[in-house]
Each structure stands twice: as structure tokens, then as C-alpha cells.
Amino acid sequence: MFSYRHGFHAGNHADVLKHIVLTHILQYFNQKDAPYYFVDLHAGAGLYDLEGQWAQKIGEYIDGIARVWEAKSPPPAVMQYLDLIRELNPDGLLRIYPGSPWLALEACRSQDKLRLFEMHPNEADILRQNLDQRAHRVPRQTAVFGDDGFAGLKGHIPPPTRRAIVLIDPSYEDKNDYRRVVETMKDAMVRFPTGCYAIWYPQIQRREAQELPRQLEKLAGQNWIHASLTVHKPGSDGLGLHGSGIFVINPPWTLTAAMKETLPWLVRTLGTDERASYKLDFMSV
Numbered sequence: 001m002f003s004y005r006h007g008f009h010a011g012n013h014a015d016v017l018k019h020i021v022l023t024h025i026l027q028y029f030n031q032k033d034a035p036y037y038f039v040d041l042h043a044g045a046g047l048y049d050l051e052g053q054w055a056q057k058i059g060e061y062i063d064g065i066a067r068v069w070e071a072k073s074p075p076p077a078v079m080q081y082l083d084l085i086r087e088l089n090p091d092g093l094l095r096i097y098p099g100s101p102w103l104a105l106e107a108c109r110s111q112d113k114l115r116l117f118e119m120h121p122n123e124a125d126i127l128r129q130n131l132d133q134r135a136h137r138v139p140r141q142t143a144v145f146g147d148d149g150f151a152g153l154k155g156h157i158p159p160p161t162r163r164a165i166v167l168i169d170p171s172y173e174d175k176n177d178y179r180r181v182v183e184t185m186k187d188a189m190v191r192f193p194t195g196c197y198a199i200w201y202p203q204i205q206r207r208e209a210q211e212l213p214r215q216l217e218k219l220a221g222q223n224w225i226h227a228s229l230t231v232h233k234p235g236s237d238g239l240g241l242h243g244s245g246i247f248v249i250n251p252p253w254t255l256t257a258a259m260k261e262t263l264p265w266l267v268r269t270l271g272t273d274e275r276a277s278y279k280l281d282f283m284s285v
């Protein structure tokens, strides 16, 4: 079993980018009454205590959500994301950070369904406990699977309602994850070509990470958006996460405009040196 635990990284710059995009997609899906499925192939534990020993150990959230939380006049896409985090921190002090399943649970309506995969047994247990203790509506609309999300997706698409958001967010601790993302997406584009797929990837000094967006572009068809945020120059030791990207296939048409406004703001808010920058590429029919 891998050693990755998201609690060490919760609320970092990569979570901020990914979760702003996810929140925008969820809110867009909410505009139509028809129910949708949120399928999270790599769910994590759901909730993270930023004052707990894991988050404190590396303190990645300090240059991530903590800066966004304090920032003045965030753009609307950031406000929507902060509104969901405020539900967990009603006194205004940032303590609990929501992972992707929780953002989805907060955003979705009673008719929507959550299908959450988490293969690490401890993380899956914590996710179930969090859902049992803190969430309303859970039994009816949420299912947690302790299985491999890549393999599990095919059992959930196309969903009965033919509306779904799929989040693919592995830790990439295993370099096979890059290949599995591409294989999973190739299969998904045959089974359910109209689904909305959000694929996160790290900016690290590894060939597979650099090639992934081009591979996704090839299989994405003609409706996609690729947003990336670099917060500082790559480390001289070749280690560490200097940024990340998210590739969305069949995004809401509103996402490009939202990211044009949000990404420069994120560079100003989260950038830590002169190499902080963003990129936004897209294709739409």
C-alpha cells in the first residue's frame, strides 16, 4: 500500500486550483434540475483538520488556502469556493478544509448522487466516519467504495441520468498512474463521451507529468480546457511540487471566462517568486 496521505497536503496551492474548478463545475451542473452523478475516483478522507499534526507538519496550506482565505476581493469563482469552505468554518477561523467529496456534498442537491472511490483502507475509513458523523443526506445519495477508482469508473458510466462529473485525482506516487489516467480516459470517452471529466496532474520534474496534458488533448475531442498554475520555479534538487494543472473534458462553457479572471488573481495571491505564472488553453465547438 502506498504511503501518500492527502492530509499532509490538504489546502495547498494544488488543492486550491483543483477545488475552485470543481466548485465551478458543480455550481454549473446545479443550474439544471436534472440529477447528476459526481464520481470521485480518488476521494481521500473528505475533511482535513488544518490544526492537526499532519497539516501542521509541512504547513502546505499556509501558502495555499490560508492566503486565499485572507485575500481581498477574490473573483467570483473563488468566492463560490470560499462559500463552501465557510460552511465548515462558520466562526471565520480557518480550521477545517474540505476535500473533493465534501465540496461535492456541500454543493449538490438532494437528487444528485456521489460515488466515491478511496483505495487506502485508513483513508476510506476516515471518509466513512466523516460522512457518518458530519453529513446529512449521506445514506441516500452517497456510496463509498474501497476499490481501485480507475477500474471502478466503468461500472458508473454512463449514469442513468446521463449527467456526470468525474474527478480523476490520483497521487501519482506510482508512475503507472499517468498511464492509467490515459487508459481510463480512452475507455471513458467511448462509454460516455459527453461526461464532464476533470483530471488533475502535478507539475514536477518527471517526463510522464509533462506529457500527460498532450496525451489528454489527443483523446479529448473538441471541447476541453486546460488550466495550470505555477507558484514558483522548480526546486534545484528536482523535488517538490512547483505547480499543477487541471484538464477538463466537456467543461461548462462558463469555465474559460471564469479561469481567465481567476488564474491571474491566483498567480498574484499564491505565487512565491518571479516564476509564478499561469497557462490557459482551450478548445470549444
Ligand SMILES: C[S@@+](CC[C@H](N)C(=O)[O-])C[C@H]1O[C@@H](n2cnc3c(N)ncnc32)[C@H](O)[C@@H]1O
Residues within 6 Å of the ligand: 004, 005, 006, 018, 040, 041, 042, 043, 044, 045, 046, 098, 099, 100, 101, 117, 118, 119, 120, 123, 147, 148, 149, 150, 169, 170, 171
Ligand atoms: C490526491 S488524493 C485525493 C484528494 C481528493 N480528490 C481531494 O481533492 O480532496 C489521492 C487519493 O487517492 C487514493 N488512491 C490512490 N490510488 C487510488 C486508486 N487507484 N483508486 C482509488 N483511490 C486511490 C489515495 O489513497 C489518496 O487518498
